[in-house]
Amino acid sequence: MGVRLLTRTTRSVSLTEAGLRLYNTLHPMLSELDSELASLRALSDKPAGTVRITAHDYAIVSVLWPRLQPLLKRYPDIQVELSVDYALTDIVAQQFDAGVRVGSTVDKDMIAVRIGPDFHMAVVCSPEYLSGKSVPVIPGDLTTHQCINLRLPTLGGLYAWDFEKEGKKLSVRVQGQAIFNNTYLMLQAALDGLGFAYIPLELAQTYIAMGELTPVLKDWWPHFSGYHLYYASRRQIAPALAEVIAVLRYQER
Template identity: 65%
Template sequence: MAKENLNDLQAFVVVARERSFTRAAAQLGVSRSGVSHAMLALEARLGVRLLTRTTRSVSTTEAGARLLGAVAPRLQEIEDELGSLSAMRDRPAGTVRITAHDHAITTALWPRLLPLLRQYPDIQIEFSVDYGFTDIASQRFDAGVRVGDRVDKDLVAVRIAPDMRMAVVGSPGYIEGKSIPKTPQDLTAHRCVNLRLPTRGNLYAWDFEKGKKSVNVKVEGQTVFNNTPLMLRAAVDGMGFAYVPLDLVRPHIAEGTLVAVLRDWWPSFPGYHLYYASRRQMAPALALVIEALRYRGPTESARF
């Protein structure tokens, strides 16, 4: 195929992913009719229909899906290589996109990336808050953050934080006049602040461990969030017990705005890890981000 047709292939990938000529045109910076004509010309040259068009949407045919699967990764490789070449200057430059839990951004990423941003003004970092395990390749992220180091074989995981300990806390106002939970099961008699994770859909069951014992408890309450800081706020405001990272609530416990319960049952989890695609060539900006985030301290979690 002629070299100039690479532009048509790139346009096809964008149309197939966006399922819309209008959105694809906006992303490519060309007219909608230009994208449509390019797709018709590509189909004519290949002698096969790639897209099914309706008044409301665009979808790939079987042949189009096959072409998308074959071409998209290769075009991404070309784009990555060109990005690496353009970034090979005296001062590293470019945008690094990271998807992460808001707690991870606040406690692990931002404190160590802020000095990097100040040192390298040509580097931009885009943070996207997400509680799920994002497919960084399909969503075009450079890296993601998750608890633990279990990732797909084509990804690399680097520890960026110590092990994390969870805590159960409630406000003095909520606890006043109520029985203090002695076991995790006692929480079922209390109002609790729930968390809904996008990867599961249902409400998160609270995990506990004591010695060799481990249990998980489904709690109920008036509030459900998909955001840890808001869960903490609800607990401070007296909406019940919350299950949140210890480092987040330690200042509130010290100040007396929150009371810790079930300390003997608080579990620990592997700390945050940065995961990214294994590549022969890595953009200098991403390499600097990884090195800045790499955890070099003890892996044992802090104890309350």
């Protein structure tokens, strides 16, 4: 072409201005080509191919993986890639086939399918941590305690804990020595006596029953819409993705 597209050094390769312009021009064309090839594959009767899904770790463990295991055994030509991410991922830009969020945060231009029931978040700590300390009576009391924080990659900040009671909603920003981007590490830190954790009630329930975690502020625990699988609207859905959607679709009992 007679134009330099790449700048190379001994340690890296980067695009020149011309290279970036060419990339930005070709990228949507190649994406459209991928979509068309997926549509052609959809004409096949045999589900095959890779389905890439981005989701929270807890959603993967509690909802996705238990239902996908039988599907993978039934269709050996289907591959599923599960990516743990707390960001509000743009699945089209990141080339995922689908993503998982709670229902209230799914973008309006996406097709959403409920895959799980509504759930509550719980505030818990170990009896060891609470020994000799005052029990929080209102959410604001948590600011005087050690709390285990969650960092959200989308905003780069710490998640403010949401609460609700009798129609009143509020958020509390807590402080503590431990910060994670993983639900199960937050649970473990609470079990280890590092302070209060804000985690799904279902995840904490077993430990509460065994006396390893103490629940507080139960009247303030918020209610969230269940997990939804979301994907971009297409004229045809690849058979592999269609099978994944079917097996994940939530059926109320």
